Amino acid sequence: MSIEPAKLKIALDSDRDNYAVMGNPVAHSKSPIIHQTFADQAGQELFYQAIHVPKGQFGEAINQFRTMEGKGLNVTVPFKEEAYKLCDHLSFRSSVAMAVNTIIFSADGGIIGDNTDGVGLSVDLMKNKISLQGRRVLILGAGGAVRGVLGPLCDQRPEQIVIANRTMSKAETLAAHFKGNNVSACDLDKLGNLGAFDVIINGTSSGLNGELPPLPISIVSTDTCCYDMVYGDTETVFNQWAKENGARMTLDGLGMLVEQAAEAFYIWRGVKPETGPVIKMLRGK
Numbered sequence: 001m002s003i004e005p006a007k008l009k010i011a012l013d014s015d016r017d018n019y020a021v022m023g024n025p026v027a028h029s030k031s032p033i034i035h036q037t038f039a040d041q042a043g044q045e046l047f048y049q050a051i052h053v054p055k056g057q058f059g060e061a062i063n064q065f066r067t068m069e070g071k072g073l074n075v076t077v078p079f080k081e082e083a084y085k086l087c088d089h090l091s092f093r094s095s096v097a098m099a100v101n102t103i104i105f106s107a108d109g110g111i112i113g114d115n116t117d118g119v120g121l122s123v124d125l126m127k128n129k130i131s132l133q134g135r136r137v138l139i140l141g142a143g144g145a146v147r148g149v150l151g152p153l154c155d156q157r158p159e160q161i162v163i164a165n166r167t168m169s170k171a172e173t174l175a176a177h178f179k180g181n182n183v184s185a186c187d188l189d190k191l192g193n194l195g196a197f198d199v200i201i202n203g204t205s206s207g208l209n210g211e212l213p214p215l216p217i218s219i220v221s222t223d224t225c226c227y228d229m230v231y232g233d234t235e236t237v238f239n240q241w242a243k244e245n246g247a248r249m250t251l252d253g254l255g256m257l258v259e260q261a262a263e264a265f266y267i268w269r270g271v272k273p274e275t276g277p278v279i280k281m282l283r284g285k
């Protein structure tokens with residue numbers, strides 16, 4: 001006898017505009033505190049919650065939220081690609097990313113998909129005075145997280161973007177998707193032939209398990225800035241590795257998280273939040 005999965009039941013706040021992040025797992029998401037803080041800054045009333053959606057029930061979850069007149073959604077792992085397929089309309093950047101992390105419900109009930117991850121990364125790089133223009137950039141990983149940010153990174157016109165991935169065929173597919181932007185693919189094993197990069201962005205999920213892809217130290221020099229798209233309470237293994245090998249600067253993905261949220265807040269609420277104080281608060285400073 002098979003056991004039916006528990007029926008999803010979403011509860012909204014009837015007195016306020018409702019927003020949520022849907023994911024699995026999502027319990028530790030920082031998005032509710034980030035968006036409530038943005039709302040306080042703007043003097044706006046809203047309710048933002050994290051909703052754990054069982055796999056296979058994402059379409060139902062969106063429909064429930066829409067029917068109850070929820071205003072907007074963020075989408076996180078593992079539903080960004082499914083959200084992309086479910087939307088009635090897509091922004092240009094989400095169609096390039098083939099993934100949606102921000103949903104707007106239009107007045108006629110349509111689902112509009114957008115993706116603010118790439119702009120979140122670009123803005124965080126810019127605020128930390130890291131320009132990609134004319135620079136040699138290495139991106140580690142070729143999964144959904146990397147595809148989501150490549151468009152805005154190419155827009156900065158780097159001299160070169162090399163994508164290196166454990167599974168070479170995925171790096172090649174991604175590079176082909178962005179051809180014409182000086183993007184190429186490289187085997188992780190061959191990285192040692194390419195010299196030092198100006199900027200290295202780690203978009204692999206290996207750090208979530210405390211692992212690091214095998215990397216030659218020759219890709220780092222004392223001029224290299226390293227950016228890990230993930231973050232944690234302690235320094236990520238990639239950033240530890242970068243520091244040990246003399247990188248000029250290391251950053252983790254907390255800034256990107258707050259910046260992508262700020263862009264979503266702007267889309268929904270028409271106000272650009274101040275992100276600096278929110279990043280400081282989350283770092284406990």
Ligand code: ATR
Pocket residue numbers: 140141142143144145146165166167170203204205206211212213214
């Ligand atoms: P995400 O949505 O986080 O990008 P994903 O699409 O599953 O998740 O992609 C994970 C990325 O991290 C991939 O590039 C993966 O490499 P493969 O394509 O070879 O699977 C990379 N990755 C995960 N664990 C890794 C490890 N231990 N070493 C190297 N790369 C790893």
